[in-house]
Amino acid sequence: MHGEPQMVSGHFLLYGSTLYYSSTLLWRDLKQHFT
DSSP states (O other), X not given: OTTHHHHHHHHHXXXXXXXXXXXXXXXHHHHHHHO
């Protein structure tokens, strides 16, 4: 049970960084289309 919070925070960090990276790529793609 001691490793559970670390696992959750690790998954959250991985998910957050992936979401941020994909949103950054999407935003850059949108800006290229509209400019």
